[in-house]
Amino acid sequence: MAAKVRAAAEQLGYVPNAAARSLRAGRTHQFAFAVADVGNPVYVAMIRGIESVFSGLGYRLLVHSTGSDTADEVSLIESLGKRYVDGLIIAPIRDNHRLLRALSTAAAPVVVIGNLPDGALVDSVPIDSGAGLRLAAEHLVAGGRQALALVNGPDDTVPGAERLAAFESVVTAAGLAGRSATEQASDFTYAAGLEAARALLLRFRPDAVIGSNDLLALGAIRALAERGWTVPGDVAVAGVDDTDLARMHVPSLTSVSLEAGVRGQIAADMMLSRLAEPDLPPRRHVALPHLVARESSQPPGGGMAPGPAPATVPAPGSAHAG
Amino acid sequence: MAAKVRAAAEQLGYVPNAAARSLRAGRTHQFAFAVADVGNPVYVAMIRGIESVFSGLGYRLLVHSTGSDTADEVSLIESLGKRYVDGLIIAPIRDNHRLLRALSTAAAPVVVIGNLPDGALVDSVPIDSGAGLRLAAEHLVAGGRQALALVNGPDDTVPGAERLAAFESVVTAAGLAGRSATEQASDFTYAAGLEAARALLLRFRPDAVIGSNDLLALGAIRALAERGWTVPGDVAVAGVDDTDLARMHVPSLTSVSLEAGVRGQIAADMMLSRLAEPDLPPRRHVALPHLVARESSQPPGGGMAPGPAPATVPAPGSAHAG
DNA sequence: TTGTAGGCGTTATCAG
DNA sequence: CTGATAACGCCTACAA
Numbered sequence: 001m002a003a004k005v006r007a008a009a010e011q012l013g014y015v016p017n018a019a020a021r022s023l024r025a026g027r028t029h030q031f032a033f034a035v036a037d038v039g040n041p042v043y044v045a046m047i048r049g050i051e052s053v054f055s056g057l058g059y060r061l062l063v064h065s066t067g068s069d070t071a072d073e074v075s076l077i078e079s080l081g082k083r084y085v086d087g088l089i090i091a092p093i094r095d096n097h098r099l100l101r102a103l104s105t106a107a108a109p110v111v112v113i114g115n116l117p118d119g120a121l122v123d124s125v126p127i128d129s130g131a132g133l134r135l136a137a138e139h140l141v142a143g144g145r146q147a148l149a150l151v152n153g154p155d156d157t158v159p160g161a162e163r164l165a166a167f168e169s170v171v172t173a174a175g176l177a178g179r180s181a182t183e184q185a186s187d188f189t190y191a192a193g194l195e196a197a198r199a200l201l202l203r204f205r206p207d208a209v210i211g212s213n214d215l216l217a218l219g220a221i222r223a224l225a226e227r228g229w230t231v232p233g234d235v236a237v238a239g240v241d242d243t244d245l246a247r248m249h250v251p252s253l254t255s256v257s258l259e260a261g262v263r264g265q266i267a268a269d270m271m272l273s274r275l276a277e278p279d280l281p282p283r284r285h286v287a288l289p290h291l292v293a294r295e296s297s298q299p300p301g302g303g304m305a306p307g308p309a310p311a312t313v314p315a316p317g318s319a320h321a322g
Numbered sequence: 323m324a325a326k327v328r329a330a331a332e333q334l335g336y337v338p339n340a341a342a343r344s345l346r347a348g349r350t351h352q353f354a355f356a357v358a359d360v361g362n363p364v365y366v367a368m369i370r371g372i373e374s375v376f377s378g379l380g381y382r383l384l385v386h387s388t389g390s391d392t393a394d395e396v397s398l399i400e401s402l403g404k405r406y407v408d409g410l411i412i413a414p415i416r417d418n419h420r421l422l423r424a425l426s427t428a429a430a431p432v433v434v435i436g437n438l439p440d441g442a443l444v445d446s447v448p449i450d451s452g453a454g455l456r457l458a459a460e461h462l463v464a465g466g467r468q469a470l471a472l473v474n475g476p477d478d479t480v481p482g483a484e485r486l487a488a489f490e491s492v493v494t495a496a497g498l499a500g501r502s503a504t505e506q507a508s509d510f511t512y513a514a515g516l517e518a519a520r521a522l523l524l525r526f527r528p529d530a531v532i533g534s535n536d537l538l539a540l541g542a543i544r545a546l547a548e549r550g551w552t553v554p555g556d557v558a559v560a561g562v563d564d565t566d567l568a569r570m571h572v573p574s575l576t577s578v579s580l581e582a583g584v585r586g587q588i589a590a591d592m593m594l595s596r597l598a599e600p601d602l603p604p605r606r607h608v609a610l611p612h613l614v615a616r617e618s619s620q621p622p623g624g625g626m627a628p629g630p631a632p633a634t635v636p637a638p639g640s641a642h643a644g
Numbered sequence: 645t646t647g648t649a650g651g652c653g654t655t656a657t658c659a660g
Numbered sequence: 661c662t663g664a665t666a667a668c669g670c671c672t673a674c675a676a
Binding site for chain 2: 013014015016017018019020021022023028030038039041044047048051060061062063064065078079081082083084107190215218219221222225244245247248249250
C-alpha cells in the first residue's frame with residue numbers, strides 16, 4: 001500500500017513542505033557559509049569545496065557576504081537562534097572579542113575556516129599563513145632578488161598581521177631588512193592593492209613584490225606596469241591563495257596555496273561529524289601551505305618566460321575555417 | 323506589558339524559530355539563485371546585484387551551482403514545491419523544452435536572467451548578447467584588424483549560438499569572411515578557452531581574437547602568449563561580460579558589458595514585485611550591452627600601452643620604509 | 645486589554 | 661498493518 005501511495009504522490013507531483021518538515025524534525029538541511037567578500041575567488045574555491053561535500057547529501061548552502069564587518073558577523077551568528085540553518089561555516093579575518101564571544105554562545109554548530117586564539121571552543125580549520133608568506137619570500141630571495149616589498153592587507157586582520165611579521169622575519173634573516181619596504185592596503189582587494197602599490201612605488205624601487213593575497217599581487221602588477229616595469233624581468237611578483245586568477249594571468253602568478261578548496265571540504269566534513277556527535281571536544285585540523293612557482297617569479301636570466309617560439313606561424317588570414 | 327515582554331525577550335536572547343514562522347506565514351524570506359558556475363565572475367556580479375536589493379530587506383540568498391546541467395536545473399525548479407524559498411532567480415544558458423516546461427509549472431515565482439523564447443510565461447531580464455558581440459567585432463574591425471577569430475562557447479547554448487551568428491554577420495558585412503575563423507570551446511571556462519584557442523592557432527593566424535566571454539578571452543591570451551604573440555601588438559583581444567578579470571589583467575581586456583550587476587538588481591526587484599502582485603502578466607526588462615575599450619584592443623600604432631613612463635624611478639633598494 | 649485556542653504540514657507514535 | 665492523533669513553534673483571530 002505504501003508503495004501505491006508513493007506512486008500516486010509521484011504522479012500528482014506532491015512534494016513535502018520544507019518548513020513543516022524542518023519544524024517537525026528540528027533540522028533544516030541547510031548550512032550557511034559566511035565570507036568577507038564573494039568577489040575574492042579564494043572564497044569561491046571554499047564554496048566549491050564545501051558544496052562538494054554537501055550537495056550529494058541533499059544539503060543546501062546559503063552564502064553570506066559580510067564585508068568582514070564584525071557587527072554583521074555577530075548578528076549572523078546570533079540569528080542562528082532562528083534555526084534557519086543546521087550550522088554555520090565562517091571564514092573571518094578579524095578576531096575581536098565580540099566575535100569570539102558570539103561564537104562561544106552560538107545556537108548552532110559553527111566551524112571556523114581560519115586561525116583562532118588558543119582555547120577557543122569552536123571547531124576550526126586553521127593554516128599558518130605566516131609560514132605561507134615565508135615560502136614566497138624565501139623563494140624570491142633564493143631567486144636572487146634583494147629589494148623586497150610587501151603589499152599587505154590591513155594590519156588589524158589576522159592574516160595581515162601574520163604575513164607582515166613573516167615578511168619582516170625573512171628579510172631580516174636574509175640581511176635585506178634595510179632594502180625592503182611594506183605598504184598596508186585598506187582591504188584585501190585589487191583596487192586597494194593597486195592604490196597601495198602606487199604609493200609604495202613612489203618611495204621604493206623593488207626587484208620583487210609580494211602581495212598578501214592574489215588580488216593585491218595583481219594590483220601591484222598593474223602599478224608596476226604603469227611605470228613600465230616588466231614582470232618578471234624587472235620585478236618578480238608573488239601572491240598568496242593560489243586562486244584561479246594566478247593561473248589565468250599572463251605572466252602566470254607565483255602564489256602560495258593555502259588549500260582553500262580542501263579546507264572547505266574539511267570544514268564541511270567537520271560540520272557533519274559535529275552534527276552527528278554534538279558533544280565532541282572542539283577539533284582543529286591544521287592545513288599546510290605550499291608554494292606554486294610560476295612565471296612571475298622567474299629569475300632574471302631564467303627561461304620560462306611567456307611561451308616558446310611558435311612552431312608554425314601562418315601569415316595573418318592565410319587560412320580559415322568555421 | 324507588551325513592552326515589558328519584549329524587553330525580557332531581548333534580554334534572554336530569544337529568537338523566533340524560522341521554520342515555525344515560515345510554516346505559519348507561508349513565506350521563508352529566502353530566495354534561491356541558480357547559476358551555471360560560481361567560478362565565473364559574471365555570476366558573482368549578479369549575486370552582488372541581487373544581494374544589494376535583498377540584504378537590506380532581511381532576505382537570505384541561496385546560491386546553487388548547476389553546472390548548466392538541465393537535469394539539475396529542472397530538479398531544482400521542481401523542488402520549489404518544497405517551498406523552501408519564496409522564489410527562484412535563474413540564469414540558464416540552454417533552453418531545452420524540459421526547462422521551459424518546468425518553468426511554466428513552477429510552484430514559486432521564477433525570474434530568468436537571460437533570453438527566453440517568445441511567449442514564455444515567466445518574468446525575465448534578457449539582453450541581446452549578439453548585439454554585444456557585434457560591438458566588439460566592429461570595434462576590432464574599426465581598429466584596422468582584418469583576420470578575426472572567435473573562440474566561442476558551446477554552440478548549443480543560447481549565448482553561444484547568438485554570438486556565433488553575430489560574429490559571422492559582422493565579418494561577412496566587413497568583407498572579411500574569407501579571412502576569419504571560429505572555434506568552439508567545450509565550455510565557458512578558462513581551461514576550455516585555452517584548449518580551443520590552441521587548436522584554432524594551429525590552423526589560423528589572427529590579428530584579432532574575440533572570446534565569447536572574458537574567461538575564454540583570457541584563455542586565448544594565454545594561447546597567444548605560448549606562441550610568443552603579444553597583445554595588443556600582434557593580436558588584439560576582446561571578451562564579453564566585462565567582469566573584474568577584464569580590469570585586472572595586464573594588458574587590461576577590452577570587453578562588452580552585459581550589465582550583469584544591474585540585471586541582478588532588476589531581477590531581484592522583479593521578484594519582489596511579483597511576490598506583491600502574483601497575477602501580473604509576465605514582464606521582460608531588456609538591458610543594453612555596451613563596449614568597454616581597454617588596452618587589449620589598441621590599434622597597433624596607438625599609444626595606450628601598459629602605462630606611461632615613470633616619473634621618478636629610484637634605483638633598486640635605494641629607499642625603504644615600513 | 646489580556647488570554648487562549650486553533651491551525652499551518654509533517655511525521656512519529658500509539659491504539660485499534 | 662492500518663489509521664487516527666499529537667506535537668514541533670509561531671501567529672492571528674476571537675473570546676472573555
